[in-house]
Amino acid sequence: MLIDFAGLKPVEAYEWMSSLIVPRPIAWVSTLDAQGRANLAPFSFFQMVTGKPPTLLICPLLQRGGKLKDTVLNIDERGEFVVNLAAPAQAAQLNETSFPFEAGVSEFEACGVTAAPSQRVAPPRVAAAAASFECKLAMLEPYPRHAPSCHLVLGEVLVAHVQDDLLDADGKLDPGKVDLLFRMGGEWYGRSINAANFTLPRPR
Template identity: 45%
Template sequence: MQLDFSTLAPADAYRWLASTVTPRPIAWVCTLSADGKSNLAPFSFFQVISDEPPTLMVNTSVRDDGSVKDTLRNVRETGELVIHLVSAAQADAMNATAAWLPHGVSEIEHADLATVPSERVTPPRVLGAPVAFECQLAEIIPYPADKPSSYLIFARVLLAHVDDGVMRDERHVDPAKLDLVGRLGGTQYSYTRDTFNMIRPK
């Protein structure tokens, strides 16, 4: 089977990409608007893209009506965000924050989530998240530049909070204890519990 992406409608291109490039980690992003209203939203077009400087990338799509999501709007206004990884224990809560709520309505309150203050940035952290990265905006890139269908948020990591309960030792995270979920196609997700080892050749 071959797919000519130059002939596919955007929705079909998304469906094929999202169902084949899997599993994808989920960025659970907390931001505040300039007037202090909180937003919490999950994004599966997400990845670490640099270790020097330590930088994460989150892709926020443009809505069908041309409007942008509150996450992007807030990051533009404040330059701060907290990116959480999603454990299996918090999968339902993450899904609850994916609901389309009116602008200014807090997903944190909607999902009845507890938070704790961050140390380097203003947006709070979700209590119980296994990993949370406090980040400062590095750059926002519209893509494609001439007619953006998405905006790439490059977030420089200032401080990471790693739950002691997911550590194997002082230097290593235990993937089984981390117990993250990944995004597949459609409504499907996966666990990161089934792992194996391979030694890279010299």
Template identity: 40%
Template structure:
């Protein structure tokens, strides 16, 4: 079967892409608005871009009414964000933070997770995150318009937090201790404990 993107609704195309592009890492992005209210939301169109300079990207889609989500609006307003790593241990809190709530509500409170101050940026990180990358906005680009319209955010990593619990004896990140999860199609996720070389 051949699928022509132009023959599908945005929703059906999204479903097809997210069923194929798997597993996807999850950026649990914390931002802060102009009034100092924190926002926390997960995005699974996310990945690293490169190490020189250290950069990552994620793609927040527009709301159903075509407006920018709070995460994107906050980043455009102050140019900073934190990408918290999602692990098996933080799965439930991450799911709660995905609920669509009005602007001005603190999703840290909604998700039942605590904040910790970041080193170099204003938005806090998730206290219990196994790792978090503090970023300054390099560029953002509107790729689509209207409901579900894609937006690209590229950030330069300015500081990285790593919990002692996921380090080995040489203070390197031990993949066997970092129980990240990946997003599959629909409401499904996968664990990353099974590995091979």
């Protein structure tokens, strides 16, 4: 089957890509607005970019009518955000925070998510997240420029909080213990720990 994307509607292109480019990690992004009110929202268009400097990428889509999401407005206003990584046990709460609450409503409070203070940035982090990356804004650009459908947001990682039970006896991260929630196509979700996982050393 050949799919010509030039003939697809945007929603059709989204459906094909989001169902085939899987699994996708989920950035559960916490920010503060100009009045200091917390916001928390999930984004599955998310990835690491480079380790020098340590940088993450999130791509919040525009809302219907071209309106910017609160996350983008808050990051642009304050220049800080936290990317939290959710465990499977937090799936219901994460999904609840995707609801389009009115601006100024704290998803932490509305969805019963416990917040914890960050160390280097003002926005709080998710206390029970498997890991949280405190970031300062490195770049925020609309894409594509002539008719934006999203924003490319690069954040330089300042510090990370990692749950102690993910570490081995030497204090190193144990990949076999990192059980994260990820997004598949449609309404399908998955987790990073399952019986089919395997190791594969690179060729030398």
